[in-house]
Amino acid sequence: MTRTDTATTKGADDQAMVTLEGVDKYFGSFQALRDIHLSVARQEVVVVLGPSGSGKSTLIRCVNRLERHDRGRITVDGVELSNDVKTIRQVRRLTGMVFQQFNLFPHLTVLDNITLAPRQVRRMPRHEAEDLAMELLERVKIPEQARKYPGQLSGGQQQRVAIARSLATEPKVMMFDEPTSALDPEMIKEVLDVMQELAGTGMTMICVTHEMGFAREVASRVVFMDEGEIVEVGTPEHFFIEPAEERTKRFLEQIL
């Protein structure tokens, strides 16, 4: 097994934004994650690939404790995840997450969706939070939708609002859980563009996606998972041109 992640190009451990060491996760007797070791450096964009059921989503959901890992250590920006409620909230404040199904709050306007966290978690006054929200909506290019409800937007617009909502908490890591899988084909690009722009600003990102083009162009590293374990890690060039593992080759043959 070629596990190159322990010696990343950016190296030193104090640089790492997210580290997972020997992480196991079970759902009942089914093992979803097997001895995961991964270190994501600051400003790095890691794309996680793999067949469905390979544990990609579980991996990132463990990082912000939407799932509880059963063994191993997970650290985000030097904070180690524990069962302590305060630590969990601290980690959640450091991370942002974008879901496949957007999960916008349907009873709140777009603006309120975005200002909710700044106002409630960071105690920001309303007008300041709204200024911030409008700035973020400009960034995802839909400021004119601020007063609408999520149900009135297209899928692509909703996903961009979801990205803005995550950014409003000023996270240090953004995690994407198949952000374009629930979108109509013509809307995928507008979301990927926003993600690419975000990567350009130096945001640390972990993306679970099936968009190979995005992986090739934007990823600093690609992680390939199968059956709950990390099979191969490498630069996009290495990964797409000369994959070392048999399983990786088979996966690439199937999708390309």
Place this chain on the structure above:
Amino acid sequence: MTATVPPTENHDGGARREAPARPTARAWARENLFNNRHNSVLSVVIAAGLVVLTIYGARFLFVTGQWEPVRTNLTLLMMGTFPRAEQWRVVVQVYLLCAAVGLVWGGLTSSSRDRARDAGIPFSRARLRDGIRRWWPVFVLLLALLGMTRTWLPLGFVASALTVGVVARRAMEALGAVWRGPAWFFAGICALAGWQVVSGTGGIAWWWGSALVAAAVLRTTRNVRTDARWQPLARFALIAGAIAVVWAVYAQFDFSGVGWDDWSGFQLNLVAAAASIVLAFPVGLAAAVGRRSKLPAVRFLSVGYIELIRGVPLITLLFMGDLFLGFFLPTEDPLSKVTRAIAVMTLFTGAYLAEIVRGGLQAVPRGQVEAAQAIGLSAPRVLGMIVLPQALRAVIPALVGQFINLFKDSTLLSIIALTEILRIRESIHGQREFLIVGIAETLVFVAFAFWALAFTMSRESQRLERRLGVGER
């Protein structure tokens, strides 16, 4: 089709055409009522039936109906045995409640007006006509009541009370957003004072009132910022002054004397139902959330409460509450009969509400909780700001249905010898001149009083649903 087609030419499916005009009544009837032989026969038969029913109904209401028992005993039906010398308390209460409702309503109107302005949406305020259309069952009930009175006094009373409400509402609309916060407190004070003046629950309300006034002053002066060193002192003086005024006003009135137990008639139905609805809602919420709690003790308690109460008939519970609720409470003086009845109705309704709310909680997708957690909201906020609003919106019809049930079930209070309206109606026919007179009419009157209010609740719930349905996905 090519781009060179001149615009005057008309093609099917091409140029934009006008929306079909609304059909005339005649055309509509031909299409929907008389479009084939069967339907025509059916329409004629049903129309004839309706005409006959209307004629009989109108004849009963205006010609043959013997409304004398209702007319003679209207005050009795409404207020029961409430001491006549103390009636002014009820009058004051109604004025105060009207003022409170007017303040809140006006505040809500002006805040939605402001929001509409911010969002650039045209806003038209409700007119009198809209109000009548919205509340017509209540207005019909009021008209029926006024039609039964023997003097002009009640008419003046109703008219002036409505005027108080309208004036309060207009005032709130005219005043700016700054006054909205304090207005909630003033509405609260009005409601509290209205409660006080009738129930006479003693000295505690002095403290509630003072706290409310202090909070109102704080809220009002919150946005006044100066650097002056005397500012905290001035604020303190203002609060002290306001409290002193409250106490001075309170001291003018005798609040003791009229307790719960004097309440009866329709007033008792209304108050018992309203109190139980207000109290049962938080009980139901807590039990629903508790039933899904991770803590076994909380879950066990909630399940036990819900299943125990739901398995026993309300009448049995009322008897039990009447007979031995007092034994369980560590208090010297026994709780009044009405208090015990309200407690039982609250617990009973709470258990049903809990199951309704639980259904709503289950309807909220898991992703909503995850998204709320992911942006760092604490568990209570996830529940209060994300889960509950969506859960409750989904179950409004069932919730209001339960409230309507509770309102109608207040007639069961008669079985524990509380003189609610149905019991009073019975006693009317114990009067010598009405022994066999107008038995159906009094029953119709009681039924109508309940129907008018229950139907209004139902309509309001549909309205609320429509309004909250904005942006439904």
